[in-house]
Amino acid sequence: MDQLVFTRYLYPRINVRESLLLALLDRNTNEALFWAYEYYFSGFKEGAWAYLESIYENFYKKENPELESKLFALERNDLLIGSIVSTLSTRNYQVNSFVKTYYSKKIRPIIYANSKFKFIVSFKESELDAYRTVLPDKDKPRLYLPSVCKYNIRNNCRDLFSTPYSDIKTELFYQWIFYASRSSIWLERIEDLGGKVNEEKEQVDFPNEELMEAFYDIWGIEPDEQPKEIIERCIGNSTAVQLSIDDFCEKYGGIIKILKNTIKLNGK
Structure with missing residues (x-):
């Protein structure tokens, strides 16, 4: 089970990954870039590379085999993430390999014009x-x-992707610093002011009130005081209508019968 982790802007990490995939399939370049860098700059650089490679293998490689050598084999850096995402968002893809692998069903591939x-x-x-x-x-x-949460998390495929949680308002409101500490960007901020993660109590402890106040003077972002719109932008709506596998295939290409397995694309 994927543990709950908040990213730099307090999005659940697993939903950031799912939102990146869906934005790519929708060919929404700017949104896909936002999610890719949200993942990457939260301290999950290796996870971001692995996840993009997984998306390429599952959806894009058949139609775009040349990208393996022309993009994915290049020396990794911050800009290459943007090049990969921007390029994939313009390319044709197939969902049949993904559906066959994770749902054990075959669908007819889309025939694209050359x-x-x-x-x-x-x-x-x-x-x-x-x-x-x-x-x-x-x-x-x-x-x-x-000011920083530019896009709503996409959680309309929560059931389809076997996302392990739906309603995490309590965690966002009252334990956000603990779950954010699982991102290295937040852990560094906490440790810079002497804070330590208490796994047993699921909280972050500071040596004294002065250091704790110093942390919250900078990072007192008060998720529990945010408007409903911002809360749902971060963690989604737990009652959001979910896409079925048939809905997914109709939207992105293909018709199948359902036989569900657990989905896990690479990337942490």
């Missing part, structure tokens, strides 16, 4: 600036989440 125009996007440093980690304004940490 295209002579298959571009590889070169992501630029100036474009990366929009996705680098933003810090709170001094004395206004409460306004942080509304």
